[in-house]
Amino acid sequence: MILETLSTLFLVLGAFFSFTGVIGLFKFPDFFTRVHAASVTDSIATILIIFGLILRTDFGLVAVKLLFILIFMLLTSPTASHALAKSARHGGLLTLAETRAPKKEDND
Amino acid sequence: MLALAATSIAILSVMALALARALRADTVYDRILGVNMFGTKTALFIAVMGFLSGRPDFLDIAIVYALINFIGMVAVLRFFEYTATDDTQNNKESS
Amino acid sequence: MAHLMIWALVLAVFWLLLSGFFKTLLLSFGLISVVLVVFLIRRMDTTDNQPQKLPLSFSFFRYVIWLLGQIALSSLEVTKLVWGSSKKLSPAIAKLPVANTPEKTRVLYANSITLTPGTLSVDIDEEHVTVHALDAQSIKSLEAGEMATKVSSVTGAKN
Structure with a gap:
């Protein structure tokens, strides 16, 4: 019973953080800040939701599989964000601070 | 059970919003960001869905989806890092 | 050599946890995969001279x-x-x-x-x-x- 309540709490918090991330995706002004918003959903929301699901299992093989999903995601999502930011930087996208500085064209 | 249903609906709407963001983005990198978020949320959604229907076998599919999503991301980025140098604006990229 | 054994052990445990079946056919598939991956790791080690150790500490x-x-x-x-x-x-x-x-x-x-x-x-x-x-x-x-x-x-x- 306690486990189920805890799991519900985790799942709801995870859903909330997912929404936070996607709202940030709409709200933030430039590309690099949007990556930060997306990384909220990638890290904390994934952790919370997977742990919420683990608390609903009988802690056997299913829980181990969930843990594997979590590890995969925690390994791959920063790599993906880094690759994205790096190729955006090499593709010539400027950060907000650089856009506000003298240069006025570029970056929509 | 109610919490699982609520979570799956929440993840589904987050996926829809991310896809909408990807569709009306103005640079190709924004699109990839939205699509990446869509992919990771899909893997989570499959996992939650497996619990909702009482069939945890779905977790295998979720693992495979997470891996494919990562590899697809890296492949698309490799492609655009070397092609979209100057005029990133006029790319019509999807998936 | 020791780290190859650790890799083999970890990979075998990984296979067993993911499959959860203990039939002869599936176990032999697992064995083949583990041997193949360990062989690839060994080849990669000799190519780039950087043995990939697992950070298990x-x-x-x-x-x-x-x-x-x-x-x-x-x-x-x-x-x-x-x-x-x-x-x-x-x-x-x-x-x-x-x-x-x-x-x-x-x-x-x-x-x-x-x-x-x-x-x-x-x-x-x-x-x-x-x-x-x-x-x-x-x-x-x-x-x-x-x-x-x-x-x-x-x-x-x-x-």
Whole structure:
């Protein structure tokens, strides 16, 4: 019973953080800040939701599989964000601070 | 059970919003960001869905989806890092 | 040679946990896969002369737990920024020196930076890692170097 309540709490918090991330995706002004918003959903929301699901299992093989999903995601999502930011930087996208500085064209 | 249903609906709407963001983005990198978020949320959604229907076998599919999503991301980025140098604006990229 | 045995053990456990079946046919498939992967690892080792050891140590797990705490804290910061007004946003970009850390540590460091919301490693080369932060404050706390020392305590001593 306690486990189920805890799991519900985790799942709801995870859903909330997912929404936070996607709202940030709409709200933030430039590309690099949007990556930060997306990384909220990638890290904390994934952790919370997977742990919420683990608390609903009988802690056997299913829980181990969930843990594997979590590890995969925690390994791959920063790599993906880094690759994205790096190729955006090499593709010539400027950060907000650089856009506000003298240069006025570029970056929509 | 109610919490699982609520979570799956929440993840589904987050996926829809991310896809909408990807569709009306103005640079190709924004699109990839939205699509990446869509992919990771899909893997989570499959996992939650497996619990909702009482069939945890779905977790295998979720693992495979997470891996494919990562590899697809890296492949698309490799492609655009070397092609979209100057005029990133006029790319019509999807998936 | 010893680390190949560890790899084989880890891979076999991984296979058993993922499949969960103990029939002869499936077990033999697992055996073939493990042997194939260990063979590939050995070939890769002889090609690039960098044996890939698994970071299975107590300090690594302690670091992971510390990192989870950091992720939770900085997620709350970013959440506040998202739901608050976007006027308070002060994105900053800076270069942090990583010149005298070994390569493996550098990778772990950059990945940890990206994994914590609010900071993002944009570019990495031999001397610097370029960090973009949502808040100028988090650049300062990275420069203070708590994460750097923790990371190098995990891997730095033996490589």
